[in-house]
Amino acid sequence: MKFTDSVFKRVEPIWESYMKHPFIQGLGDGTLDEEKFKHWLKQDYVYLIEYARLFSIGAAKSTDLKMMTTYADLANGTLHTEMDLHRSYAKQFNISEEELEQTEPAQTTVAYTSYMLNLAQQGGIENVIAAILTCTWSYSYIGLKLAEIEGVKDHPLYGEWVNMYASEEFSTFKEDCIQLMDTVAEGKTEEELNRLEDIIVKTSYYEYMFWEMAENLETWPVPVK
Numbered sequence: 001m002k003f004t005d006s007v008f009k010r011v012e013p014i015w016e017s018y019m020k021h022p023f024i025q026g027l028g029d030g031t032l033d034e035e036k037f038k039h040w041l042k043q044d045y046v047y048l049i050e051y052a053r054l055f056s057i058g059a060a061k062s063t064d065l066k067m068m069t070t071y072a073d074l075a076n077g078t079l080h081t082e083m084d085l086h087r088s089y090a091k092q093f094n095i096s097e098e099e100l101e102q103t104e105p106a107q108t109t110v111a112y113t114s115y116m117l118n119l120a121q122q123g124g125i126e127n128v129i130a131a132i133l134t135c136t137w138s139y140s141y142i143g144l145k146l147a148e149i150e151g152v153k154d155h156p157l158y159g160e161w162v163n164m165y166a167s168e169e170f171s172t173f174k175e176d177c178i179q180l181m182d183t184v185a186e187g188k189t190e191e192e193l194n195r196l197e198d199i200i201v202k203t204s205y206y207e208y209m210f211w212e213m214a215e216n217l218e219t220w221p222v223p224v225k
Ligand SMILES: Cc1ncc(CN)c(N)n1
Pocket: 044, 047, 048, 082, 134, 135, 136, 139, 207, 210
């Protein structure tokens, strides 16, 4: 069995819980509060800047040219394809690109990106891909599941979101990440694999917390100027 198949069995209950989360349910039935979506949009934009940085660390730590090319392509896909979705929504909401980029990251955004960046700086290439995997894979999982709902792709506001994460292009990003993970998992000891699996479980929890952050319009406790 591939490493990612056995990891999926472990994280599946967490990922199933995303589909029951009020934010995702609201995306699916079109009732999601626009303010919550805008909060997600701004937080996710600054999250994706760090995510693109992680792919770039992956490129720098790659052990061969093929791997380096895949990481560089994934960084490019994040900075252009995925973040174009955010810029397009921002335009509809009259949020400028400067405002998007200057979003103050909320606690959960800081915690999640710091966790991934810390792992990526510390270890080898296996840490980088283990930290990144859940992000792309779980959004593809959610997008494809939401796309099964009749009419969801035609929703005037949230249809674009579902179309992006259920797209063939995004599925290819996911497949590339899964393949990178299985390649570096080859020949690792059980102890090493357990450590990588733990990273994927933790990032799966962080994904849940990110939906919670958006749903609850999370900010820091005491506002200061
Ligand atoms: C928090 C989060 N996780 C995953 C993705 C998909 N790249 C995202 N845009 N944002």
